[in-house]
Amino acid sequence: MQRAPAFVLSAIALSGALACGMAQAAEPVIGLITKTETNPFFVKMKEGATAEAKKLGAKVVSAAGKTDGDNAGQVTAMENLMAAGAKTILITPSDAKAIVPAIKKAQAKGVMVIALDSPTDPADATDALFATDNYKAGELIGQYAKAALAGKKPVIAMLDLHPGHPVGAQRHNGFLKGFGLQANDAKSNELSRPAEVACMADSFGDRAKGQTAMENCLQKNPDINLVYTINEPAAAGAYNALKAAGKDKNAIIVSVDGGCAGIADVGKGVIAATSQQYPLRMAALGVAAGVEHAKTGKKVSGYTDTGVTLISAKPMPGVDSKDVKTGTDLCWGAK
Amino acid sequence: MNTTASKLPPLATLGPFIALLLACGFFALQSDRFLSAQNFALILQQVMVVGVIAIGQTLVILTAGIDLSCGMVMALGGIVMTKVASDYGLSAPVAIACGMAVTTLFGMVNGLLVTKVKLPPFIVTLGTLNIAFAATQLYSGAQTITDIPAGMTFLGNTFQLGGTAVVWGAVLMLALYLSMWFFLRETAPGRHIYAVGNNPEATRLTGIATDKVLLGVYMLAGVFYGIAALLSVARTGAGDPNAGQTENLDAISAVVLGGTSLFGGRGVILGTLVGALIVGVFRNGLTLMGVSSVYQILVTGILVILAVATDQISRKGVR
Numbered sequence: 001m002q003r004a005p006a007f008v009l010s011a012i013a014l015s016g017a018l019a020c021g022m023a024q025a026a027e028p029v030i031g032l033i034t035k036t037e038t039n040p041f042f043v044k045m046k047e048g049a050t051a052e053a054k055k056l057g058a059k060v061v062s063a064a065g066k067t068d069g070d071n072a073g074q075v076t077a078m079e080n081l082m083a084a085g086a087k088t089i090l091i092t093p094s095d096a097k098a099i100v101p102a103i104k105k106a107q108a109k110g111v112m113v114i115a116l117d118s119p120t121d122p123a124d125a126t127d128a129l130f131a132t133d134n135y136k137a138g139e140l141i142g143q144y145a146k147a148a149l150a151g152k153k154p155v156i157a158m159l160d161l162h163p164g165h166p167v168g169a170q171r172h173n174g175f176l177k178g179f180g181l182q183a184n185d186a187k188s189n190e191l192s193r194p195a196e197v198a199c200m201a202d203s204f205g206d207r208a209k210g211q212t213a214m215e216n217c218l219q220k221n222p223d224i225n226l227v228y229t230i231n232e233p234a235a236a237g238a239y240n241a242l243k244a245a246g247k248d249k250n251a252i253i254v255s256v257d258g259g260c261a262g263i264a265d266v267g268k269g270v271i272a273a274t275s276q277q278y279p280l281r282m283a284a285l286g287v288a289a290g291v292e293h294a295k296t297g298k299k300v301s302g303y304t305d306t307g308v309t310l311i312s313a314k315p316m317p318g319v320d321s322k323d324v325k326t327g328t329d330l331c332w333g334a335k
Numbered sequence: 336m337n338t339t340a341s342k343l344p345p346l347a348t349l350g351p352f353i354a355l356l357l358a359c360g361f362f363a364l365q366s367d368r369f370l371s372a373q374n375f376a377l378i379l380q381q382v383m384v385v386g387v388i389a390i391g392q393t394l395v396i397l398t399a400g401i402d403l404s405c406g407m408v409m410a411l412g413g414i415v416m417t418k419v420a421s422d423y424g425l426s427a428p429v430a431i432a433c434g435m436a437v438t439t440l441f442g443m444v445n446g447l448l449v450t451k452v453k454l455p456p457f458i459v460t461l462g463t464l465n466i467a468f469a470a471t472q473l474y475s476g477a478q479t480i481t482d483i484p485a486g487m488t489f490l491g492n493t494f495q496l497g498g499t500a501v502v503w504g505a506v507l508m509l510a511l512y513l514s515m516w517f518f519l520r521e522t523a524p525g526r527h528i529y530a531v532g533n534n535p536e537a538t539r540l541t542g543i544a545t546d547k548v549l550l551g552v553y554m555l556a557g558v559f560y561g562i563a564a565l566l567s568v569a570r571t572g573a574g575d576p577n578a579g580q581t582e583n584l585d586a587i588s589a590v591v592l593g594g595t596s597l598f599g600g601r602g603v604i605l606g607t608l609v610g611a612l613i614v615g616v617f618r619n620g621l622t623l624m625g626v627s628s629v630y631q632i633l634v635t636g637i638l639v640i641l642a643v644a645t646d647q648i649s650r651k652g653v654r
Contacts, residue, residue, distance in 0.1 A: 005486055038477040038576065067580075069530060074385060202628040208477070208571050212381050216622035219374050220366070233479065240572055244493065244500075 017159060030287055031081030031089040032062040033074055040090065040259060044332045045116065047091065050278030052287040058294070060287065071095040075102040086110045088290030089164030090283065096121035096166060113217050116282045118167050128289070128300040130282045132308050134167050134256070135174035135277035137188035140176020140310040140319075141254035144273040145226050147316035150250050154179070154196045154226050157217040159203040159210050159238055161230045164189060168230055171220055171256050175228050198224055203234035210237030218245050227253040232262030233273060239270045258311060260331035266313055267324040274310035280333030281306045289332065349458065349647055351594050351609040354638060357460040358613060362620030367625055374501040379505040382615035384409075384570060386508045386608060388562040389593075390515055390588040391442075393607045396590050397519075398532045398552050399599025400449065400456035404441065404562055406583030407467035412564030414471050417480040417574025420487060429484030435561030441467060442557020446550035448474030462584070471576050480574035489570035504566045511562070512608050519604055528552060534597030585614060588639050596646050614639065 031051050034042035046062050053060045061084050065073030066136040071094055079102075079193055093099045096119065103113045103125050123129060145154075158175075161168030161310055169189045176183035181194045186287060199217035204208035205227060209230060217224060227236040227242070235255040242248040255262065256275025265271045289300040310320065311327035362369040388405050395402040416434030419425055420593040425433075441463055448459040490504040517523035527548045539545045567578055594612030596604025617631045 038472045040477055040479075043477055115649070161631055200625065201622045206576055206577065207573060208384075208567070209581075211571055212618065213622065215377055215381065216619050219368055219377060219619070220623045220625075236481075236573070237571060240570075244491075244502075261481065 011037070015317045019028075026056055027059045029061055029081075029084060029086045030087075030275050030290035031078075031084070031086035032060050032283070032286075033077045033081065034062065034064045034067070035068045035070075035074075035092050035094045037064045039068070040261075041117075041257070041330070041332070044259075045092070045279040045283045047281035048333060050289050051285040053291075056288065056291045058287060058291045058310075065094050068093050073099040076101055078102050078106055082106060082109065082111060085251045086111065088285040088286075088289070088293050089115050090116050090188045091271055092117045094118050098238055112241040112290070112299050114286050114289060115188075116286055117279065119303075123303070125287045127181055129303045130280075130285045130306055131303070132277035133305050134170035134307075135177075135257045137277065137308045138171040138174020138176075139178035140308065141228070141256065142175040142180075143271055144178075144310060144312060144316055144319050144321065145228075145252065145254050147164065147180045147319050148169060148314075148323065149226060152225060156197045156228065157199045157201075157214065157221075157224045157238075158191075158197055159213050159217075159230060160191065160232050162202050162204050171230060172228070175254070203237065205231045205234055207233040210234030212237075212239045214238040214241035218242070218247065221248070225251045227251055229253060231255060231256045231257045232259055232265060232271065235262070235271050235274075236265060237320040239265075258327060258331060260311070260328065263311060263324060263327040263331050266311055266327065269313065272314065273310055273321065274306055274327075276308050276309045276311050276327055276330065276332075278308075278330070278333035280335075285312045337617065347349060348594055348606065350642065351592055351606050351613065354592075355609050355613050356614050357617065358620065362616065362623065366620065369620055371478055372497070374619065376496075376499050376501045376505065378391050378612065378615045378619050379508070380502040380570070381619065382402060382611045383502070383504045383508040384563050385568045385585045385589060385614070386611040387511060387559055388582055389589040389607045389611055390511055390604065391559035392586045393476065393590050393593070393595055393602065393604050394528060394552045395456070395556050395557075395600060396587075396595050396597060397528050397602055398549055399535075400549075400552075400648040401587070401597070402445065402553070403457065403460040403587075404445065404464040404467055405460075405556070406462050406579030406581070407471065407562045407588050408441045408557065408579075409560045409567065409578030409582060411441070411467045411471045411474075412561045413568050413578055414475045414480065414566060414574045414576055416487065417476060417483045417568055418620075420484050421480055421482040421574075427484045430484075431565055433485065434564055436527050438561035438564060439557040441552055442554040443550070443559070445557075446553030449553065450546040450549045451607075453515075459521055471579075472526075475576040477576050479576065481572070482610050483568065483572070483574065487565070488569045488572055490566055491572065502571055507562075507566070509608075510606070511559070512605060520556065523550070524548070524599075529600050532601075534600075551600065585611075588635055591639050592642050594646065596607065596650070597643065598646075601646075610642075 049060045063077030113126045115129045117131050119129050172191050173183045176192050183192045198221040201213035203213045227238050232255050235253050252272040255271050257273040312321040313324050316322050412434040416430045417439045419433045420430035448454050449456050493502050518593040527543050531545050531548050535545050589610035590607050593606030621631050
């Protein structure tokens, strides 16, 4: 394997510096690798990890890819964190398959690797997975939407993530299942498309692109009365498009994420309901497992569901949901 | 001075229009919802941000330069104007002026590094791209800003034109294109931009201050990125720290698709508008057809190569 000499030198320098640091503190080092440094979801995750580490007397060293999907950046981050002395690495894989060889290499050196938020492919490539059950998150908003439409014939627009992403497929299919429509199971990466779905478009989880996608969907079918969105930025974009077309009262929007800004949008009536997930909890559990591993050598395994809660300003009979205040208190696991 | 455009073989100038018409014809056959005034108004509003960035980019490319920082500078301008308004409670015009001052400043830095330090535009703007991105993230704390005054989003409002809802920002974009078309074609500074792109040394020897022209072009490009930032804020109703990431290359694609030569000195600004519309038409049309967005990216890639190939072949023909 070829590496740039500069990288080797810097890795040696880094490990040297950290070895000195550790000689004084002897705190276990836990590596955290997120998809990007800038997405608020990952910013929150880093905060959660750092806070938990402080409590338990450990040290979190974090790194990230440059953009979502930057696998090479995550591999580099892994090498650097191992050089920094991390015996546990928490990673949110940008590319579920491509990261696996790097994980195997780390594990061969005795490092425990835990996936946060999204699984690797195959899922057992990491020691454990702490994540939201995305299929269930989809099902919850599907059930809510069914109750909220109150027997009206659904004309659905689905603003997805981008092609081939497992999280996108699980939420999409879970939503259809929850609504009671034909849907693939949680293991499938294929997006189901029953006749009730009038329009499907990729939003890339982005506000502006979500808006463009919704505008085009309304052009395709002006009677859309239910909008599924992959996350809350896409939902905010979709609402802009509906409002501009004067159809914001005719259609309800459901989403997944539960970020603080998204919950505020639920309070304002922009989003009818959202499935809230807990990145802070994922990170805290990961750090605790890392500290335990450093002390006793015990490894965690399997999948831990970090929970999902339906948040809505307007509860529907027969659908269990929490109110906006609860959602705000918990947004992304703040407490 | 003889216009450069008139020397071009018809294909280089007509090509983009033909491609746009073919794409429209194809989608009209595929979806009965495609051919309507409302749908065209929609496509205009969807391309207005990239369209205005691409005006600045066209100016830079006409001087045989390139501006990789365009999308990120736009994003920074949007964050500055929204954050200034939401944090300090300043009125919309003042906040907008702050944002545009920042984008113009970035244009000035680009221009000074190109003209005074003689660095290649590709490298200069690669640097400022990263600086603008980092500044955007640091200043916003990676948070979207939604608490903004209504005065900042009026360009996102619509008016009725014969039963069609048209957004004000799209009208502004068209007006900007027409005025820049006039500027480049009919005024001395406009012709100087072409001259600098064609042959900077010869232009300098005729007594034109090429450095001033270049600096002016980069600053003017910065002004257009500021206007694009305002359009982006108006369109989405938010200051978005993740804006500009695809607009960066989309704007360059629009310029190239519109037939402006990457070698400088040749091109018609209205072609850039057509280039931006081609991308918008494909995104809209493929969604109406229910086809994955990946095909839009595929088609854009093929068209960009075709456009550059046409330019290269026609250039050889001239020699």
